Amino acid sequence: MNNESKSVIERKDFQALFDALSAEGYKISGPTVRDNAVIYDEIGSAEELPIGWTDHQEGGSYRLTKSKKKTLFGFILGPYTWKKLLYPPEKKIWEAQKSDRSFEIVEAESKPIKQAFVGVRPCELKAIGIQDKILRDGQHSDPEYGALRRNLFIVAVNCTNPGNNCFCVSMNSGPGVSDGFDLALTEMFNGKDHYFVIEAGSRAGKKILEKIPHRPAKPEELEQAEKAVERAASKMGRSLDMKGLKEILHNNFDSHYWGEIAKRCLTCGNCTMVCPTCFCCNIEDTTNLGGDRAERRRYWDTCYSVDFSYIHGGSIRSTDYSRYRQWLMHKIAYWQDQFGTPGCVGCGRCITWCPVGIDITEEAGAIREKA
Numbered sequence: 239m240n241n242e243s244k245s246v247i248e249r250k251d252f253q254a255l256f257d258a259l260s261a262e263g264y265k266i267s268g269p270t271v272r273d274n275a276v277i278y279d280e281i282g283s284a285e286e287l288p289i290g291w292t293d294h295q296e297g298g299s300y301r302l303t304k305s306k307k308k309t310l311f312g313f314i315l316g317p318y319t320w321k322k323l324l325y326p327p328e329k330k331i332w333e334a335q336k337s338d339r340s341f342e343i344v345e346a347e348s349k350p351i352k353q354a355f356v357g358v359r360p361c362e363l364k365a366i367g368i369q370d371k372i373l374r375d376g377q378h379s380d381p382e383y384g385a386l387r388r389n390l391f392i393v394a395v396n397c398t399n400p401g402n403n404c405f406c407v408s409m410n411s412g413p414g415v416s417d418g419f420d421l422a423l424t425e426m427f428n429g430k431d432h433y434f435v436i437e438a439g440s441r442a443g444k445k446i447l448e449k450i451p452h453r454p455a456k457p458e459e460l461e462q463a464e465k466a467v468e469r470a471a472s473k474m475g476r477s478l479d480m481k482g483l484k485e486i487l488h489n490n491f492d493s494h495y496w497g498e499i500a501k502r503c504l505t506c507g508n509c510t511m512v513c514p515t516c517f518c519c520n521i522e523d524t525t526n527l528g529g530d531r532a533e534r535r536r537y538w539d540t541c542y543s544v545d546f547s548y549i550h551g552g553s554i555r556s557t558d559y560s561r562y563r564q565w566l567m568h569k570i571a572y573w574q575d576q577f578g579t580p581g582c583v584g585c586g587r588c589i590t591w592c593p594v595g596i597d598i599t600e601e602a603g604a605i606r607e608k609a
């Protein structure tokens with residue numbers, strides 16, 4: 239995108255984005271504050287965004303605090319990911335009803351809805367692209383995911399305030415967006431002026447932008463927005479040296495260090511639940527007590543559970559260390575073998591939401607050092 243295609247929306251006009259999306263029939267989801275965290279849920283207006291909130295993150299720690307700035311996107315990332323809205327944690331696939339000596343199967347209703355996600359960070363956009371490869375374009379695609387993706391409008395927000403656990407620069411997934419969005423914003427606030435540099439990345443984006451009051455961006459506004467994203471790139475809290483890491487991990491499959499990590503890992507699976515790319519699931523069939531109704535449901539699952547790798551006769555990953563190794567190896571090494579990119583975008587959520595603060599960058603770095 240060149241700078242000529244960029245415009246400015248003033249803060250006072252930001253609600254017009256919501257109004258334009260609603261008028262086009264989009265159900266809008268975005269960040270909002272609930273239970274002392276920034277989560278993603280359906281929101282009806284800009285006033286429901288986390289205005290004036292920011293978050294502080296460390297390994298195993300997340301604190302939401304009030305900021306003096308009345309920014310709309312002044313937080314980093316919360317525990318929720320957009321996958322909750324594209325690939326729900328729980329879903330009924332079908333139900334069956336017994337009648338006389340036969341039964342009828344009723345497929346679960348899945349209406350493709352027009353959704354707009356407002357506030358997608360660059361690393362999260364990359365994560366959606368990674369899930370697309372599997373759930374939309376893969377050999378075993380999920381038709382509902384594909385339908386939701388086709389009807390999705392994405393308003394991305396460049397990152398100008400990375401957190402202590404962020405390492406998107408190492409994963410080439412931020413802090414600025416390059417493609418895959420309908421509209422992309424950079425929020426600028428200096429105490430006096432509060433505006434958004436905006437660019438359209440699709441025809442649908444241009445159509446929405448036309449309905450929002452905006453003006454051409456001044457050269458100094460563009461320069462300040464670019465510098466803010468450049469500064470964010472130099473303020474990453476963490477880094478991960480990816481050079482040759484896949485091969486190093488493959489060569490150290492039997493390292494004793496996996497056992498050292500396992501002494502700390504609780505195998506709780508939190509890191510997989512908060513990860514924007516993890517997609518493993520389980521299918522459960524249940525019947526009612528009368529035996530005349532049955533259901534099949536899909537749930538998010540985790541490679542940290544013993545049952546997840548249960549194959550006839552027992553689990554093939556019965557030890558804690560083999561389950562942690564599977565997760566880290568899949569993120570950094572196997573994913574590249576399977577799908578051509580790492581399965582990690584450097585969002586840092588697994589570090590923040592690990593109850594014991596296990597850090598993927600430190601552990602992968604330790605394997606490299608010990609190699």
Ligand code: SF4
Nearest residue numbers: 513582583585586588
């Ligand atoms: S592995 Fe961790 S840092 Fe990487 S994308 Fe998943 S949650 Fe984010």
Ligand code: SF4
Nearest residue numbers: 503504506507509592
């Ligand atoms: S690394 Fe942390 S979050 Fe992941 S399973 Fe182990 S203890 Fe739980």
